[in-house]
Amino acid sequence: MKTLEITQRIRKKLETELKPDRFDHTLGVAYTSASMAMVHGADVEKALIAGLLHDCAKCLSHEEQLEICEKNNIKLSDVERRNHSLLHAKAGIYIARTKYDIYDTEILDAIRYHTTGREDMSLLEKIVYIADFIEPNRKPLKDMDIIRKEAFTDIDRCLAHILHNSVLYLRTIGKECDETTTNAYEFYKKYYK
Numbered sequence: 001m002k003t004l005e006i007t008q009r010i011r012k013k014l015e016t017e018l019k020p021d022r023f024d025h026t027l028g029v030a031y032t033s034a035s036m037a038m039v040h041g042a043d044v045e046k047a048l049i050a051g052l053l054h055d056c057a058k059c060l061s062h063e064e065q066l067e068i069c070e071k072n073n074i075k076l077s078d079v080e081r082r083n084h085s086l087l088h089a090k091a092g093i094y095i096a097r098t099k100y101d102i103y104d105t106e107i108l109d110a111i112r113y114h115t116t117g118r119e120d121m122s123l124l125e126k127i128v129y130i131a132d133f134i135e136p137n138r139k140p141l142k143d144m145d146i147i148r149k150e151a152f153t154d155i156d157r158c159l160a161h162i163l164h165n166s167v168l169y170l171r172t173i174g175k176e177c178d179e180t181t182t183n184a185y186e187f188y189k190k191y192y193k
Helices: 003-017 020-040 044-053 062-071 078-082 084-100 105-112 123-134 144-153 155-173 179-191
Strands: none
Touching: 003 020, 003 044, 003 084, 020 044, 020 123, 020 144, 044 084, 044 105, 044 123, 062 084, 078 084, 084 105, 105 123, 123 144, 123 155, 144 155, 155 179
């Protein structure tokens, strides 16, 4: 099946499953991912598909997502187990495989790490992580104008900038930070200093 057919099939199915604002966000991430892939020399088709599917499990309840992960031996941290905004990434890799027939490990890893990041991310993982943060429908956060420019000019600095702001924000409001995110921040912070 050709990429256009695959993306159209995924898009139509997602439109019926996601709430309208989540679907708008999904399209924003998909197109931002594809644009970043063009600039940084990544596979545009994979970026588009990963962007479309990054939140494919968001329509499920926390309990449904936990059940998917437990039944399929998907390893979860304690923080992911408690946090719906992180858990959907892990459940999403299962949904992408079983519901959307995506088996490409690069795409699945980009879905898996789009919320936490990780040490030594692949280019596609960086792109989807950043696109999720900067897509046009996102509420502007601290340094958004600078971060959006960095996304297209210095991807590692951009990633470090987002991780820095995220870790600092979570610490400031007293929320727990997943160890994978903390490790990613430690790995990339040299690009931000």
